[in-house]
């Protein structure tokens with residue numbers, strides 16, 4: 094596994110590609126790659142298209158006997174619906190999203206399955222989730238990118254300045270892609286990495302002096318997709334006070350557990366900014382009182398334990414994602430500063446090169462991890478978990 098097919102230059106993940114070191118500007122490191130004359134793309138027909146999502150969510154809502162409410166939360170830049178499915182009536186709130194990067198598709202499969210199961214299954218466990226939690230699931234929040242099987246959305250800088258005329262004098266944001274390579278053609282269809290477009294100030298209005306920005310600075314809510322997620326988050330805040338838990342389902346390249354050849358199934362993380370109480374995190378000090386990294390660590394431990402309990406490989410190979418990050422423009426970073434416990438899932442294999450290999454297995458592993466979180470939050474057991482065990486989750490060879 095190692096060496097054979099590692100990483101390419103396309104280790105997209107929640108973080109790496111745009112983390113500054115690899116993409117210093119709004120250009121991409123993969124731009125210089127040679128363009129092969131024939132690019133064989135693995136099949137992705139087993140994943141879910143936007144049309145299928147629409148159909149499946151409607152079916153689930155209809156057969157749920159009132160347990161699942163599906164609403165259009167907003168629209169993508171190209172006018173596709175962004176959905177939210179609400180399940181349960183508890184006062185603990187969990188927001189889960191998938192496919193913020195359109196080439197990271199397993200999370201959407203997992204989320205649909207879970208919406209159906211939690212909404213329609215009458216086992217004591219599922220009933221408890223519905224009674225204790227309000228779960229808001231947003232599968233496929235970047236549907237234009239989904240349709241193009243790529244990371245960025247489908248939007249030009251001109252469209253941004255049309256929406257925000259005050260940005261006319263500004264340079265395009267650093268996360269604006271205009272390159273072309275063997276996988277994607279951002280040259281003819283530019284787009285933004287919307288997972289750098291979040292800002293912990295949920296009322297932030299774009300200002301020209303904040304552009305082009307960088308990976309260690311907040312985003313601007315210039316994309317309709319991030320605005321939609323932000324609006325759902327704000328709505329939950331005003332209804333419940335706090336969004337207790339925020340889970341973001343991504344994909345990454347292929348790695349092995351550190352010191353072994355065991356291929357990682359997925360990686361977890363709960364920390365995306367330096368702690369506001371530290372020197373490095375001082376710029377976030379206004380959010381210090383509502384930043385609960387220990388709770389995030391407990392949530393990650395809950396996911397880790399649940400998957401470990403399934404037994405050996407492939408489900409046992411869970412690693413801790415890269416730590417010591419400073420990514421306030423990610424949804425995870427911004428929402429962590431608003432009081433949410435946060436969990437990142439990085440599932441193995443970017444769709445453009447990994448295709449739908451191991452899809453069922455990976456989906457099952459993610460579902461198990463997410464259920465571990467939901468059950469521990471519903472019962473309150475999460476608060477008894479030892480947050481320090483987060484640091485015992487093995488690293489990988491990245």
Ligand SMILES: [Zn+2]
Nearest residue numbers: 106107194343
């Ligand atoms: Zn991602």
